[in-house]
């Protein structure tokens with residue numbers, strides 16, 4: 001529904017709906033009720049109805065949701081019917097692991113370039129994409145539309161490099177460096193701070209262990 005304001009909380013839940021619906025499609029499931037979907041996803045049926053009603057209610061009384069239709073519509077809302085070009089800056093452990101992951105293409109994200117400062121990496125090819133030196137980046141960005149840059153460089157280098165690449169015109173950064181980037185508000189920054197996820201696990205584990213100990217287990 002163009003123009004309708006959808007809350008960020010709902011948007012953040014959409015990729016999970018999309019993943020579940022994709023799995024249902026792969027298993028040739030044509031339709032699903034909010035109750036069945038809620039059992040699979042372990043959320044309440046009313047949450048599902050509320051969330052999906054934001055988009056004009058794809059569900060029909062007594063029929064449930066048409067899986068393919070819902071999958072396609074959520075894909076459109078997430079912009080997944082589009083193609084995006086992605087570059088990776090920093091071809092170390094994480095950068096190479098990302099570059100080797102093929103599933104991004106299935107979602108419309110195409111790896112177009114990999115950049116590093118280490119001359120020993122120059123010319124090494126990962127899935128047909130050669131690692132180039134950072135000196136080439138500006139020229140590359142002028143010649144090729146780059147939608148997203150994944151930043152997989154040391155945290156000390158990340159803020160400055162992020163500033164330089166946004167000055168070159170890149171407007172979305174997928175930041176894996178454990179540092180805040182503080183860029184202009186028109187730049188999209190998605191932080192993937194793996195250590196912070198681990199800390200959240202640590203917090204929950206700590207509580208779990210404490211309650212086990214107090215139970216005498």
Ligand SMILES: NC(=O)c1ccc[n+]([C@@H]2O[C@H](COP(=O)([O-])OP(=O)(O)OC[C@H]3O[C@@H](n4cnc5c(N)ncnc54)[C@H](O)[C@@H]3O)[C@@H](O)[C@H]2O)c1
Nearest residue numbers: 090091092093094095116117118152153154155157177194
């Ligand atoms: N490896 C992981 O599993 C992991 C997990 C969480 C977070 N991270 C974060 O991701 C980043 C990369 O981690 P890594 O393990 O791949 O490190 P790494 O040392 O293996 O790789 C970093 C790469 O960045 C390059 N580099 C350094 N400065 C650069 C610059 N200015 N421009 C372009 N390239 C530059 C280096 O030459 C190197 O190839 C770090 O910030 C790290 O904290 C990594």
